[in-house]
Structure formats: C-alpha cells, structure tokens
Amino acid sequence: MSDLIRASLDHCVKCTICESFCPVSQVTPLFPGPKYAGPQAERYRGIGVSPDSSIDYCSGCGICTTVCPQDVKIAEINSRARAKLWEERGIPLRNQLIARPSVLGRLGNPVAPLANWALHNRAVRSLVQSVIGVHRDAPMPRFAGRTFQKRSRTHAGAADAPAVVYFHGCGTNFYEPILGEMVVAVLEHNGFRVIIPRQDCCGLPLQSNGNFPAARSYVRRLVANLAPYARQGLPIVANSTSCGLMLKREAHEILGMDDEDLKAVSGSMFDLMEFLLGLHDRGELRTDFGSLPLTVPYHAPCQQRGHGIGKPALDLLALVPDLDTIELEVDCCGIAGTYGLKKEKYEISMAVGKRLFDDIRATGSDIAACDSETCRWQIAHGADVSAVHPVELLHRAYGLDTNGSRRAHAGAAGRRERSGS
Amino acid sequence: MSSLEADVLVIGGGSTGAGVARDAALRGFTTILVERRDLVDGTTGRFHGLLHSGGRYAVKDPSAAVECIAENRILRRVAADCLEDTGGLFVATPWDDPDYGDLFVKGCEATGVPAEEIPVAEALRREPRLNAEIRRAFVVPDAALDPWKLVWGCARSAEQHGARILPYHRVLDLEVVDQRVLGALVRDEHSGEEFRIHSKVVVNAAGAWAGQIATLAGCVVNVRAGMGVMIAMNHRIVNSAVNRLKFPADGDILLPLRTACVIGTTDVFVPDPDDTEIGRDAVDLLLDEGEKLVPGFREARALHAWAGVRPLFEDTRDVAETRDVTRSHALLDHMAREGVAGFVTITGGKTTTFRLMAEVAVDAVCRQLGVERRCTTAEEPLPGSESHTLYGLDTxxxxxxxxxxxxxxxxxxxxxxRSRLEQTIKRRATTNLDDIRRLLRLAMGPCQGGFCIYRATGILHHGDRVDHTEANRALVSFLEERWKGLHPILHGDQLRQARLDDWIFQGILDVEHLPA
Structure with a gap:
C-alpha cells in the first residue's frame, strides 16, 4: 500500500495547483511547497534519510491532496517523509507529549483547576515554551474536570431505538464533554439509541508528529473496540473531523494499515454532519427547528474536506429558521492539530490563519462555527469569537438547550481570556 | 587553410575517446579530440548507466567479467563523483532457468566477482516492489554511472593537461601518405570552417562509427551496430541495479539512474548506426520484462525511450546474434594489420571498461612512437572525484x-x-539546449521540458549573444529532439503530461509559427 502512495507521484503533471493552494508556503519560505516537497523531492529520496528537513514545516493540512486534479497523494507522501525524518533523528520530547492527548487528558483532568490555571498563566507558559517548546501564546483548551466518558456512563437511551455508535474522540472527552452531550441529545432527538464504547486516542497526533509505530498501536486498540459494532452493521459517527478521517482513510493510506478491524470501522465511519445530512436526504431527520436569529460565519476545516463529503454542515444549518451562515472561503486556520502549538511554528500558524480571522471579524459576528476542535480553539484565539461545532447550533434550534444560555458550557473554545489569569 | 598540430588526434567523443584523450594528455602527449556532434551524444550517452560488477558476464564471457570487476574497483576510486553506489542484485524470477544460479556462482568464483547469496525475504526487504515470486537473489557490487559526468570529467582533465577538446568537429578525411596517417581534415560544424590537424598518431575511437573512419585510411574495421532500446521510468521503482539471474538477454536489467529508473535493453543489428528507429515491439518487450521483475511495472510512468548502438567488433563474418559477439574490446594496430602506420583503432568493449580501453590504446600509441610512458589513469582521480566520495541521489x-x-x-x-543554468550556458557558449541538457539533466524529469524549456530559452535569449531567431530555433529543435523519445512510450501518465505540454507549446506559444 505504502508503495502505491509513493507511486502516485507518477500522476503529477507539475500543474502547480497544490502550490497555489498551500496555506503554509504562502506565508513562510521555510516550507518549499507541496509539489516541491512531495512528488518532486520524493524522486530524490532513496533508502537513506532524506536531507530535506524543511518537510517538517508541512502542517499536514492535506489541502494539496484535496485539490490535486491528478490524484497525487501529496500530503500522504509528505507525511511519510516527515515520519522517516523523525524516525532517523528521534522525535523530540515536546512532540511526543503533545501527540498524546489522552495521556495529557488523564493527567490534567483530575487536577483540572490547577492544570487550567497553569496552562493559562503567562509565567508558566513562558517556562513551558523555553523548556518544552510549546509556544506560550498557542491556544490551549481547558480541562473539563469530569470526562465525557464518566458523564455519560449513567446516561440511558431508549432501549428499543435503532443504535448508532458515537466515536467522540479525545477533544470531547477531556475538554468539551458538553459538546458530546449535545451530540447525544441531537441523535436521540432523531430517534437513535447512542452507544458510547470505551475509546482512546485515534493516534492522529502521533502520526502527524512522525511516530507511526505508536500511532498504529493506538489505531489498533481503538478499532478493536469499535469493530464489533461495525460488524453488526451499526453506523459510527464522529464529531471530530480529523479523528474520523484518521479511521476512514489516513490509517490505511498514511500508516499503511490493512487490519480487518480497521477495514470494518472505515466502512462504517461517518462524520457527524455527513450522517445527519444523510438522514435528511432520506427524509429521516427531524426538522422541528425553532428560530435562531443569528449570523454565523462557518469554516470547513481542512480535514473535513479530506472526507470528500462537501460541506454538509451548511446544508443542515440552512434548515434552521432565521439562521444565516456565511461560508468562509479561506482554506485553513493554521493550527493543523498540534502544528501551531510548536514555538517555531506558532507565528506561521497565526499567519496562515490571519485571513480567516480577518474574514470572521469582518462579519461582525461574535460566534463562528467549525467542525474541528483544534480549529475552533485556534479561531477563538485568533479571531476573538466563540467558536462552536455546528451541532451546537442544531442543538439549540431543536430547543434541547434546557438552561437557555447561549453557550451551555464554559467551553474550551470560548473567547480568548485577556486577564493575566 | 589553418591547421593544428598534435602528437595524438583522437576521433570520437564518447567514453573511449575522452578516456584516450585524457590518458594521452596525462602521459604528456599533446592531444586533440574531435567529435562530430557533442561529447557523449553517441553510444556512451545512450547506454543504460550500469557500472557492471562483471556478474552479467561471469558465465558467458569470463574475460569480460574479470575486466569489469577490476575496472569497477578502479572507477570507484578515480571516478567517484560519477558513480552512485546502488549495489546490484541478481534475481531468479519464475521465468528464469533455475539451473543458471549454480552456473552463476561458479562463474563468479572463477572470475573473482563478489556475489553473495541472500535470502529472498532479504532481497524483498531491500526492494519491496520486486516480484515476490523470485527464487534466488545474489548481491553484487554494481553501481550507477552517470555517463555525462564521466566523459566531461575526462575531457576537463585532459584539457587541464593541455589537450584540446573539439566537439562539433567532423572528420571529413584522413590524410594518408605512403601508408602513414598524417592527420585529418576536419570541419567545424558550427562555423563551417575546414582545417587540417597534423598528428603523429590518430586514434580511432569512433565506436560504432569506427568502420566509417577506418575506411578513410583505406583500412577495414568490421564493427556492427547492435541497437539497444532503453526506457526511463519516472521514479526509482528500485534502489539497486536489478539483473535477471539468467543468460544475458533482452530487458533483463532494471537500474536506478539518478532520479529515474532505466529498463534495458534490446539488441538488434542495424545497418546504419545513425538510423535507430524505436519500434513498438521493443517498447512492449521491455515493459513486459519489467512487469516480470516488478508487478505493476506497466502502470508505472514511462518517461522517455531512447536507443543506443553498441560497437560490436567481429573479426569473422557471419555472426547471427549480436549477443554472441564478445563484449571485450578490440585494439587494432593498423601497422600490424594492414601496414598503415600512425593509426590505431580501439573499439568494442563497454563503458565500464572504457578506462582500460584507453590505456591499451595509448600503450599502442607509445609503441608507435617508440616511447615508454606509464599510464596513471587508474590512480589519478577525475576532477570532482578527488575526495573519492561517491555521488548521492539526494545531492x-x-x-x-x-x-x-x-x-x-x-x-x-x-x-x-537559474544561476547554474546561466553559468553553464555561458561556459559552453552554445545555442543548443540539448548540449545543456546533457550537462545538467535539464528537461530530463517528468515534464520532459514542458515547464523548463521555454524558461531556459528565455534565459538563453536574455544575453546579447542569441537573437530571437536563434532562440526560437533552439526551442523548436529541442522539442523535436525530445519528441523522438516520447512518442514511442506515450500512454497513461506521460500521455497526460504530453497533452499539457502540447497545450503550452502549441496552444499558448504557437511554437510552429514563431517569428523567424
């Protein structure tokens, strides 16, 4: 399989469409661009380690592969080259740490108040920047204290309803459990029983930080938990676009995994918005939406476009009376998972996102919608707005928001805090 | 008519001629080399690029194998910058005679070619795309040889020792007086000027064209042209030179050469070494043989096809198969053969043994001149190879x-x-973009010039030297030359590329109607 990724470089006709869409090479000379680093440089990569360490400045957003009209697996070639680079040089401690969200979550959540104080304290963050290399201004979510898994353990749905399996991912579990509850509520509102299997990280951050062996272990563990449901024919829905994509496509295409469990899970995996729009297409989605007089700019994250499903959130939000969405045309917010956290890449990440932030601000709205958690955290940080998952708007429009507050939780993607807390 | 003087006049600008010129210059002879086209434009520039370990000849032609391994070791020292240490494999596919492996082992032992058998699993680990059905695998010290660097390295070294290297100088006639060759009448193909070169000895290193040159001195050299077709694939499908474990045959070598990968070769007699039309059958044969080595080969992107002509020397007539002709070289002292003094032909052989061929040719020159001067080309590194560091793919x-x-x-x-291109254009003082291609590998990648050649043409025109007419001509003639190697393999990805390139050159630039 991995050879087919490499072999896809044969399809490149040098049209340069990928280069003109690459958000990173547009703002920094440190990354030479996807065509250069991908189908071109790959021809210079033999058995040894490649000399082009500039590959590490690829954020892995995947836009190049999405826009390539010749089906060159540019981002995948680059991911593999990056992994080989780090395999040779040894992955820095920083990258090993930030690539394990579930480990961080298990450490941070029990001491959430302290951890949150520390992660948002200037002095501590300066220290972290100099010792570990995580940029002191990079957006950090807040530990929720009680994980989604714990919160949902006592939750019982209607036993006789058709079942759907919920893959919530680490972001929901440790930082945004209330988002997870909204997902469950929306699915139940549509007549489903939501199964929430035990689950750990999908390995994506490890993959994008070049630790393929560890990433594969995470994938294997996760799909072992999910595969029995897939084999029963149950759909699996994910509200994290990147984690969903990992199981749909990337574990196979980038990590080269061909496990039977993975195949079963890949075939049953739906992005949450894709799933809901599918229901609507079949006339099965409840459309008892109440009025939501809001104007919300919407950003489709890069990884969501990797699903190849269009922008289902826009179609769904259009069903809500009085809700205006503004489709943002900038491709990337810059964060690319853990990329923008790194001290040497933070400025690049913010420069990539600048046009998006400007466009959001220009709408005058103090809320923006985006499917991916790390992108929401970046948008909240860069554009100084509340960033919500589109399902949160559906949740409100369905009137499921029992306490009536505009944001049900002090979400991680809340507006940037200005005080020196 | 002006004239030049030299001890040694070398005819032919391939590896043999350049090797002879360098060897002669290093031994202190005043030397001139003439080549009718550019250096490395003939056989050397059109071979597959394999520096043989000798394994290929270990069974069939043991003396050639002995020469190959000896020269292989020497060139790794003195021509390091022209070589990439890819290593080589001999693998037995299901199509190959299973008994050949044992003959191969014996042959390698007898000829001193190091060949180590490795488990098939290890061969597949090294080369994951190889056919998993291979039965045996041997590791040999093959390497990839860049013919352009090699020949230009020899030429520069010769110049450093006082030689004159004259590409685009065609020999019109040899001057023979009283059974002695006194020199040649040559024409500068750029200016049209004709002049004489007087020499003490003429070395005929014209390869497959050596018979034509010998005729000018009234001598007979039976060199037959064995045409071989090769196809370059778009990227390295293998990282080591892969040979089939069988008697040498068509399409049994697949080797990495710089950023590409070359499958070769075929072998057909052609009456005229300048007439090398690439037939569809040759292309099909190579792709089929490639498929046996690497499943999926036919779907991989073929970049370019070309044909070279081996100089196959025969002293006896009626040889039906060119592969039965020895691959060892032939030194012909025409004094001994026909009583013609001052004239030596060195032909046959292969690029791997070019240095040895040059050595024996210049030894013959010494004998003709009655002097004894030791050959030093086995010790003196070529310019650029002084550190003995082999070239790396990723350089x-x-x-x-x-x-x-x-x-x-x-x-x-x-x-x-841009600066590298500008410097090279300036140094070569040429208006021919194909000359630049051979020096820099310009336009030899996937787009085959689609994006770089109009840029290079603009740069060529940017100085004062080349007016728009010449620049336009350079562009068109380059495209015509590239097309010869493209049309035989056009399918799949390369066809798509060719369509895009066509839109650029016909649609945007309208190259067929450029202002003259």
Missing amino acids: RLAAREPVPQSEEIICECELIT
Whole structure:
C-alpha cells in the first residue's frame, strides 16, 4: 500500500495547483511547497534519510491532496517523509507529549483547576515554551474536570431505538464533554439509541508528529473496540473531523494499515454532519427547528474536506429558521492539530490563519462555527469569537438547550481570556 | 587553410575517446579530440548507466567479467563523483532457468566477482516492489554511472593537461601518405570552417562509427551496430541495479539512474548506426520484462525511450546474434594489420571498461612512437572525484535545503537553479539546449521540458549573444529532439503530461509559427 502512495507521484503533471493552494508556503519560505516537497523531492529520496528537513514545516493540512486534479497523494507522501525524518533523528520530547492527548487528558483532568490555571498563566507558559517548546501564546483548551466518558456512563437511551455508535474522540472527552452531550441529545432527538464504547486516542497526533509505530498501536486498540459494532452493521459517527478521517482513510493510506478491524470501522465511519445530512436526504431527520436569529460565519476545516463529503454542515444549518451562515472561503486556520502549538511554528500558524480571522471579524459576528476542535480553539484565539461545532447550533434550534444560555458550557473554545489569569 | 598540430588526434567523443584523450594528455602527449556532434551524444550517452560488477558476464564471457570487476574497483576510486553506489542484485524470477544460479556462482568464483547469496525475504526487504515470486537473489557490487559526468570529467582533465577538446568537429578525411596517417581534415560544424590537424598518431575511437573512419585510411574495421532500446521510468521503482539471474538477454536489467529508473535493453543489428528507429515491439518487450521483475511495472510512468548502438567488433563474418559477439574490446594496430602506420583503432568493449580501453590504446600509441610512458589513469582521480566520495541521489535536494526558496528553479524536476543554468550556458557558449541538457539533466524529469524549456530559452535569449531567431530555433529543435523519445512510450501518465505540454507549446506559444 505504502508503495502505491509513493507511486502516485507518477500522476503529477507539475500543474502547480497544490502550490497555489498551500496555506503554509504562502506565508513562510521555510516550507518549499507541496509539489516541491512531495512528488518532486520524493524522486530524490532513496533508502537513506532524506536531507530535506524543511518537510517538517508541512502542517499536514492535506489541502494539496484535496485539490490535486491528478490524484497525487501529496500530503500522504509528505507525511511519510516527515515520519522517516523523525524516525532517523528521534522525535523530540515536546512532540511526543503533545501527540498524546489522552495521556495529557488523564493527567490534567483530575487536577483540572490547577492544570487550567497553569496552562493559562503567562509565567508558566513562558517556562513551558523555553523548556518544552510549546509556544506560550498557542491556544490551549481547558480541562473539563469530569470526562465525557464518566458523564455519560449513567446516561440511558431508549432501549428499543435503532443504535448508532458515537466515536467522540479525545477533544470531547477531556475538554468539551458538553459538546458530546449535545451530540447525544441531537441523535436521540432523531430517534437513535447512542452507544458510547470505551475509546482512546485515534493516534492522529502521533502520526502527524512522525511516530507511526505508536500511532498504529493506538489505531489498533481503538478499532478493536469499535469493530464489533461495525460488524453488526451499526453506523459510527464522529464529531471530530480529523479523528474520523484518521479511521476512514489516513490509517490505511498514511500508516499503511490493512487490519480487518480497521477495514470494518472505515466502512462504517461517518462524520457527524455527513450522517445527519444523510438522514435528511432520506427524509429521516427531524426538522422541528425553532428560530435562531443569528449570523454565523462557518469554516470547513481542512480535514473535513479530506472526507470528500462537501460541506454538509451548511446544508443542515440552512434548515434552521432565521439562521444565516456565511461560508468562509479561506482554506485553513493554521493550527493543523498540534502544528501551531510548536514555538517555531506558532507565528506561521497565526499567519496562515490571519485571513480567516480577518474574514470572521469582518462579519461582525461574535460566534463562528467549525467542525474541528483544534480549529475552533485556534479561531477563538485568533479571531476573538466563540467558536462552536455546528451541532451546537442544531442543538439549540431543536430547543434541547434546557438552561437557555447561549453557550451551555464554559467551553474550551470560548473567547480568548485577556486577564493575566 | 589553418591547421593544428598534435602528437595524438583522437576521433570520437564518447567514453573511449575522452578516456584516450585524457590518458594521452596525462602521459604528456599533446592531444586533440574531435567529435562530430557533442561529447557523449553517441553510444556512451545512450547506454543504460550500469557500472557492471562483471556478474552479467561471469558465465558467458569470463574475460569480460574479470575486466569489469577490476575496472569497477578502479572507477570507484578515480571516478567517484560519477558513480552512485546502488549495489546490484541478481534475481531468479519464475521465468528464469533455475539451473543458471549454480552456473552463476561458479562463474563468479572463477572470475573473482563478489556475489553473495541472500535470502529472498532479504532481497524483498531491500526492494519491496520486486516480484515476490523470485527464487534466488545474489548481491553484487554494481553501481550507477552517470555517463555525462564521466566523459566531461575526462575531457576537463585532459584539457587541464593541455589537450584540446573539439566537439562539433567532423572528420571529413584522413590524410594518408605512403601508408602513414598524417592527420585529418576536419570541419567545424558550427562555423563551417575546414582545417587540417597534423598528428603523429590518430586514434580511432569512433565506436560504432569506427568502420566509417577506418575506411578513410583505406583500412577495414568490421564493427556492427547492435541497437539497444532503453526506457526511463519516472521514479526509482528500485534502489539497486536489478539483473535477471539468467543468460544475458533482452530487458533483463532494471537500474536506478539518478532520479529515474532505466529498463534495458534490446539488441538488434542495424545497418546504419545513425538510423535507430524505436519500434513498438521493443517498447512492449521491455515493459513486459519489467512487469516480470516488478508487478505493476506497466502502470508505472514511462518517461522517455531512447536507443543506443553498441560497437560490436567481429573479426569473422557471419555472426547471427549480436549477443554472441564478445563484449571485450578490440585494439587494432593498423601497422600490424594492414601496414598503415600512425593509426590505431580501439573499439568494442563497454563503458565500464572504457578506462582500460584507453590505456591499451595509448600503450599502442607509445609503441608507435617508440616511447615508454606509464599510464596513471587508474590512480589519478577525475576532477570532482578527488575526495573519492561517491555521488548521492539526494545531492541536489540537499544543496537546496539550507534556504529552500532562495533562488528561482528553472527545471523543477531536476532541481536546476537559474544561476547554474546561466553559468553553464555561458561556459559552453552554445545555442543548443540539448548540449545543456546533457550537462545538467535539464528537461530530463517528468515534464520532459514542458515547464523548463521555454524558461531556459528565455534565459538563453536574455544575453546579447542569441537573437530571437536563434532562440526560437533552439526551442523548436529541442522539442523535436525530445519528441523522438516520447512518442514511442506515450500512454497513461506521460500521455497526460504530453497533452499539457502540447497545450503550452502549441496552444499558448504557437511554437510552429514563431517569428523567424
């Protein structure tokens, strides 16, 4: 399989469409661009380690592969080259740490108040920047204290309803459990029983930080938990676009995994918005939406476009009376998972996102919608707005928001805090 | 009519001629080399690029095998910068005679070619795309040889020792007086000027054209032209030279050469070494043989096909199969053969043994001149190879790395910067972009010039030397030359590329109607 990724470089006709869409090479000379680093440089990569360490400045957003009209697996070639680079040089401690969200979550959540104080304290963050290399201004979510898994353990749905399996991912579990509850509520509102299997990280951050062996272990563990449901024919829905994509496509295409469990899970995996729009297409989605007089700019994250499903959130939000969405045309917010956290890449990440932030601000709205958690955290940080998952708007429009507050939780993607807390 | 004087006049600018010129110059002879076209434009520039370990000849032609391994070791020292240490494999596919492996082992032992058998699993680990059905695998010290660097390295070294290297100088006649060759009448193909070169000895190193040259001195050299077709694939499908474990036959070598991968070759007698039409059957045969080595080979992108002509020397007539002709070289002293003094022909052989051929030729020159001067080409490194560091595939990528976007790249596939191109155009003082291609690998990547050649033409025209008419001509003649190697393999990805290139050149630039 991995050879087919490499072999896809044969399809490149040098049209340069990928280069003109690459958000990173547009703002920094440190990354030479996807065509250069991908189908071109790959021809210079033999058995040894490649000399082009500039590959590490690829954020892995995947836009190049999405826009390539010749089906060159540019981002995948680059991911593999990056992994080989780090395999040779040894992955820095920083990258090993930030690539394990579930480990961080298990450490941070029990001491959430302290951890949150520390992660948002200037002095501590300066220290972290100099010792570990995580940029002191990079957006950090807040530990929720009680994980989604714990919160949902006592939750019982209607036993006789058709079942759907919920893959919530680490972001929901440790930082945004209330988002997870909204997902469950929306699915139940549509007549489903939501199964929430035990689950750990999908390995994506490890993959994008070049630790393929560890990433594969995470994938294997996760799909072992999910595969029995897939084999029963149950759909699996994910509200994290990147984690969903990992199981749909990337574990196979980038990590080269061909496990039977993975195949079963890949075939049953739906992005949450894709799933809901599918229901609507079949006339099965409840459309008892109440009025939501809001104007919300919407950003489709890069990884969501990797699903190849269009922008289902826009179609769904259009069903809500009085809700205006503004489709943002900038491709990337810059964060690319853990990329923008790194001290040497933070400025690049913010420069990539600048046009998006400007466009959001220009709408005058103090809320923006985006499917991916790390992108929401970046948008909240860069554009100084509340960033919500589109399902949160559906949740409100369905009137499921029992306490009536505009944001049900002090979400991680809340507006940037200005005080020196 | 002006004239030049030299001890030694070398005819032929391939590896043999350049090797002879260098050897003669190093031994202190005043030397002139003439070549009717550009250096490395003939057989040497059209071979597959394999520096043989000798394994290929270990069973069939043991003396050739002995020469190959000896020269292989020497060239790794003196021509290091022209070589990449890819290593080589001999693998037995299900189509190959299973008994040949044992003959191979015996042959290698007898000829001193190091061949180590490795488990099939290990061979597949090294070369994951190889056919998993292979039954045996041997590791040999093959290497990839860059013929352009090699010949230009020899030419520069010869110049450093006083030689004159004259590409685009065609020999019109040899001057023979009283059974002695006194020199040649040559024509500068650029200026049209004709002049004489007087020499003490003429070395005929014209390869497959050696018979034509010998005729000018009234001598007979039976060199037959064995045409071989090769196809370059778009990227390295293998990283080591892969040979089939069987008697040498068509399409049994697949080797990495710089950024590409070459499958070769075929072998057909052609009456005229300048007439090498690539037939569809040859292309099909090579792709089929490639498929046996690497499943999926036919779907991989073929970049370019070309044909070279081996000089196959025969002293007896009626040889039906060119592969039965020895691959060892032939030194013909025409004094001994026909009583013609001052004339030596060196032909046959192969690029791997070019240095040895040059040595024996210049030894013959010494004998003719009655002097004894020792050959030093086995010790003296070529310019650029002084550190004995072998070339690495990633050299060009590494050179760009410190500041990847620091300079404009003209040829993106082969990573040629604007300054490198400008310097080379200036140094060669040529208007022929194909000359530049051979020096820099310009336009030899996937797009085959689609994006770089109009840029290079603009740069050529940018100085004062080349007016728009000449620049336009350079562009069109380059495209015509590239097309010869493209049309035989056009399918799949390369066809798509050719369509895009066609839109650029016909649609945007309208190259067939450029102002003259």
